Amino acid sequence: MFGGTPAFDSPRHVGYPNVGDRDRLLMRINELLDRRRLSNHGPLVQEFEASVARLLGVKHCIAVANGTLGLEVAMRALDLKGEVIVPAFTFIATAHALQWQQITPVFCEVDATHNLDPAHVERLITPRTTGIVGVHLWGRGCNVEALTDIARRHGLKLLFDAAHAFACSSGGQMIGNFGDMEVFSFHATKFINTFEGGAVVTNDDGLAARVRRMTNFGFADYDVVDSVGTNGKMSEISAAMGLTSLESIDEFIGQNQVAYHHYRQVLADVPGLTVMAYDTAERSNYQYLVLEIDETVTSISRDHLMAMLHAEHVLAKRYFYPGCHRQAPYRTENNVSLPFTEALCQRVLILPTGPSLTDEDRLKIASLLRLAVANGPAVARQIQPG
Numbered sequence: 001m002f003g004g005t006p007a008f009d010s011p012r013h014v015g016y017p018n019v020g021d022r023d024r025l026l027m028r029i030n031e032l033l034d035r036r037r038l039s040n041h042g043p044l045v046q047e048f049e050a051s052v053a054r055l056l057g058v059k060h061c062i063a064v065a066n067g068t069l070g071l072e073v074a075m076r077a078l079d080l081k082g083e084v085i086v087p088a089f090t091f092i093a094t095a096h097a098l099q100w101q102q103i104t105p106v107f108c109e110v111d112a113t114h115n116l117d118p119a120h121v122e123r124l125i126t127p128r129t130t131g132i133v134g135v136h137l138w139g140r141g142c143n144v145e146a147l148t149d150i151a152r153r154h155g156l157k158l159l160f161d162a163a164h165a166f167a168c169s170s171g172g173q174m175i176g177n178f179g180d181m182e183v184f185s186f187h188a189t190k191f192i193n194t195f196e197g198g199a200v201v202t203n204d205d206g207l208a209a210r211v212r213r214m215t216n217f218g219f220a221d222y223d224v225v226d227s228v229g230t231n232g233k234m235s236e237i238s239a240a241m242g243l244t245s246l247e248s249i250d251e252f253i254g255q256n257q258v259a260y261h262h263y264r265q266v267l268a269d270v271p272g273l274t275v276m277a278y279d280t281a282e283r284s285n286y287q288y289l290v291l292e293i294d295e296t297v298t299s300i301s302r303d304h305l306m307a308m309l310h311a312e313h314v315l316a317k318r319y320f321y322p323g324c325h326r327q328a329p330y331r332t333e334n335n336v337s338l339p340f341t342e343a344l345c346q347r348v349l350i351l352p353t354g355p356s357l358t359d360e361d362r363l364k365i366a367s368l369l370r371l372a373v374a375n376g377p378a379v380a381r382q383i384q385p386g
């Protein structure tokens with residue numbers, strides 16, 4: 001940033017993928033090639049679905065092509081329409097999945113947990129509201145109890161976007177068992193990945209049957225179509241990756257946990273930076289290192305810190321800036337004001353994680369942040385506006 005060479009000679013990413021045992025993966029790929037069964041609910045997808053259901057203790061798992069499609073299909077299976085309440089602080093896919101089906105996303109505040117604020121949810125309910133979509137952000141469970149109670153009292157459907165929360169628990173129960181349905185993402189950057197992929201899980205037999213049919217063009221039988229459907233199927237090669245990833249799940253969690261605690265330790269003395277905590281009473285996948293920056297202490301903004309890190313090839317991300325309600329498709333002239341979310345969007349920074357990041361890398365990233373905070377105004381002056 002000051003004219004020297006960057007601190008890292010190659011980029012350090014948020015979401016560098018976990019890959020399990022390569023030989024096991026290649027063996028599965030060779031076998032599926034020999035079988036010539038590449039898609040259409042083949043043996044690997046069936047095995048993957050059974051493994052996910054077993055791990056979560058949930059009755060049904062339907063593997064899908066990606067998490068966004070899983071959300072769309074789940075919303076349709078639940079017959080959501082009109083207005084649906086959704087957090088503004090989430091990946092844009094949560095909102096798009098509604099809008100894509102002409103359902104109006106009604107953006108709601110999150111609270112200090114970064115998850116839906118139940119009191120605000122209740123205030124947003126109108127006669128047009130048909131459901132609530134909670135997001136277990138960063139793998140930390142929503143206030144499931146309060147949301148379930150609100151949904152029950154108002155006769156609303158309750159869906160959870162659990163894209164971040166695979167292998168996490170809430171109130172001691174595995175995420176996947178809450179609401180009417182939950183949807184996971186197995187995108188490359190997720191804790192368990194299938195290259196691209198996702199899963200809809202539920203304990204409701206009827207909903208599971210609907211989702212399965214919808215993801216297979218509405219086929220009820222060999223050549224009988226009884227409803228409108230789409231192609232949401234996961235491929236065999238994706239399931240091969242998923243099954244291989246699942247075999248290393250304990251290793252992935254262990255590595256993430258070690259990295260998380262190391263980050264906490266090396267960042268502890270940097271004033272104004274708080275590392276988001278995971279509840280030790282719950283199961284967590286420790287996939288995200290979420291920093292909150294208090295600019296009144298650091299005297300350098302989150303954006304300037306991020307620009308400094310980028311200049312040093314540390315590709316930190318400001319998820320989910322500026323909030324879904326402020327992205328072009330959802331921005332209106334009388335934009336809804338969500339002050340807590342908007343403030344959060346100014347102070348959150350996600351640091352690189354993943355298997356390739358070493359102790360030395362984390363130490364170096366912490367020193368860069370320490371240096372920038374100690375020299376806030378000078379560093380900020382060095383950064384081009386915008």
Ligand code: T4K
Binds near residue numbers: 069
């Ligand atoms: N709901 C929530 C709450 C979500 O967070 C997401 C997805 C969804 C729903 C939808 O699920 P999917 O339809 O995606 O299954 C990423 C991911 O693309 C997205 O899946 C994820 N959330 C979101 C939070 O993050 P970007 O645009 O921030 O990052 P991306 O994909 O460019 O990857 C980040 C970094 O990871 C890259 O700079 C490089 C590294 N990377 C990425 C890929 C794909 C690799 O090293 N290798 C790779 O193969 O969206």
